[in-house]
Amino acid sequence: MLLHLNPSSGVPLYLQLQAQVKQAVAAGALRTGEALPSTRKLAAELRINPNTVARAYQDLERDGVTRSVPGGGTFVADGLPGLLKSEKVKRLRPHARQLAVEGRQLRLTREETLKLLEEELDKLGGQA
Amino acid sequence: MSDVAIFTEGLSKSFGAQAAVSQLNLRIQPGAVYGFLGRNGAGKTTTMRMLLGLVRPTKGSVRVLGLDPAREPELLRILERVAFVSQRKQLYGWATPAELVRMNKAYFPRWSDDAAARLAQRLEIPMNMAFKKLSIGNQTKVALLLALAQEAEVLILDEPTAGLDPVMVDEILRTFIEDHVSQGRTIFLSSHHLSEVEQICDWVGILDEGRLLLESRLEEIRQEFRLVIASGEGLPVAQSADVVSATTDGRFRSYVVARDAERFAAELRGQGAAILEISPLGLRELFLHLSRKEDPCTPGNAGAKAAPVSSFS
Numbered sequence: 001m002l003l004h005l006n007p008s009s010g011v012p013l014y015l016q017l018q019a020q021v022k023q024a025v026a027a028g029a030l031r032t033g034e035a036l037p038s039t040r041k042l043a044a045e046l047r048i049n050p051n052t053v054a055r056a057y058q059d060l061e062r063d064g065v066t067r068s069v070p071g072g073g074t075f076v077a078d079g080l081p082g083l084l085k086s087e088k089v090k091r092l093r094p095h096a097r098q099l100a101v102e103g104r105q106l107r108l109t110r111e112e113t114l115k116l117l118e119e120e121l122d123k124l125g126g127q128a
Numbered sequence: 129m130s131d132v133a134i135f136t137e138g139l140s141k142s143f144g145a146q147a148a149v150s151q152l153n154l155r156i157q158p159g160a161v162y163g164f165l166g167r168n169g170a171g172k173t174t175t176m177r178m179l180l181g182l183v184r185p186t187k188g189s190v191r192v193l194g195l196d197p198a199r200e201p202e203l204l205r206i207l208e209r210v211a212f213v214s215q216r217k218q219l220y221g222w223a224t225p226a227e228l229v230r231m232n233k234a235y236f237p238r239w240s241d242d243a244a245a246r247l248a249q250r251l252e253i254p255m256n257m258a259f260k261k262l263s264i265g266n267q268t269k270v271a272l273l274l275a276l277a278q279e280a281e282v283l284i285l286d287e288p289t290a291g292l293d294p295v296m297v298d299e300i301l302r303t304f305i306e307d308h309v310s311q312g313r314t315i316f317l318s319s320h321h322l323s324e325v326e327q328i329c330d331w332v333g334i335l336d337e338g339r340l341l342l343e344s345r346l347e348e349i350r351q352e353f354r355l356v357i358a359s360g361e362g363l364p365v366a367q368s369a370d371v372v373s374a375t376t377d378g379r380f381r382s383y384v385v386a387r388d389a390e391r392f393a394a395e396l397r398g399q400g401a402a403i404l405e406i407s408p409l410g411l412r413e414l415f416l417h418l419s420r421k422e423d424p425c426t427p428g429n430a431g432a433k434a435a436p437v438s439s440f441s
Contacts, residue, residue, distance in 0.1 A: 011351075044310065
């Protein structure tokens with residue numbers, strides 16, 4: 001797995017890890033059922049504390065992105081079938097709020113902010 | 129106390145009238161990689177030597193793995209379970225690394241020949257050349273090999289990567305994680321290489337003139353710490369505990385805020401200030417801000433004399 005962390009970006013490493021795995025899943029670079037490296041292996045690759053990787057993995061599992069098999073590793077989950085639409089919306093709302101606030105602070109117009117979002121969706125390609 | 133790998137309380141050391149370490153309180157958790165930072169002469173080495181019973185504290189207490197280095201039998205148990213690499217690598221110059229391995233293993237009950245062999249290969253150490261003929265970098269690698277192969281519960285490393293090239297530093301960091309931290313063991317290291325510390329450490333403590341200016345989780349520094357630059361007349365010398373450092377440069381004042389930067393900025397605006405920037409700051413920037421002495425406004429800055437800021441969570 002190709003992950004790249006920036007330790008001085010002001011974003012906690014566990015959040016950077018989570019975001020990159022989510023992005024890889026959304027873009028299809030990581031497929032359903034595919035195994036993620038073990039906590040220790042990924043920690044050694046990235047030269048970071050295994051606790052940090054473990055925290056990211058826990059949150060990914062909580063968010064339904066991955067599932068773990070006791071003693072058998074972490075795998076990409078098959079989507080979030082059990083999740084109600086309203087729950088999905090609830091999870092995404094803070095990110096939408098963040099985007100809106102940042103856009104406003106940077107004095108971008110409503111259209112410019114929406115266009116950015118659409119561009120990012122386009123980059124992910126395919127999938128309805 | 130024994131659930132803490134390294135514990136100090138009010139730890140102080142004076143050499144004559146010179147205070148080398150004052151009132152140091154450390155709580156280092158097992159499995160942590162703790163970066164102990166500070167300028168030359170800040171007291172890092174003296175602190176490490178006190179942990180190992182090499183220097184007697186003037187005041188305060190020390191426990192390493194729950195054991196007191198001031199008591200002879202406990203010190204011996206500490207030395208079995210803790211490995212130390214000092215800045216000056218004093219090993220027998222005539223001996224080859226292979227001979228040093230044979231001499232050292234007898235002293236350490238948990239010594240691993242496998243680890244020693246693996247490290248010799250991975251770190252590309254010439255094992256059959258006299259130690260004194262090795263380059264500084266290779267001498268450092270030998271000292272690290274001797275420490276890591278002890279399979280110690282705690283590694284205390286005084287500038288472990290000084291003199292190594294970037295590829296070797298990266299390899300050493302990988303080794304620290306793979307062979308040591310992944311087993312739940314602890315590292316307490318000092319270093320001037322802040323980008324390395326920022327990558328591998330999960331805790332940092334910043335020491336200046338023997339005083340701990342700041343101790344925090346690095347994830348908290350990333351998430352919460354912000355640099356707020358304001359301009360205006362009569363800006364406050366912030367007394368809030370959340371302000372870690374405040375320094376003045378002409379009409380501008382830079383604040384390092386430990387949390388709620390937006391709220392702090394709003395307060396400043398309320399006092400007529402213009403906020404020029406609110407941005408995250410890397411470890412290097414944080415270190416430089418805290419170490420400034422020309423205009424110490426808060427307890428956090430190096431030149432100030434009041435109590436340190438600590439953010440345990």
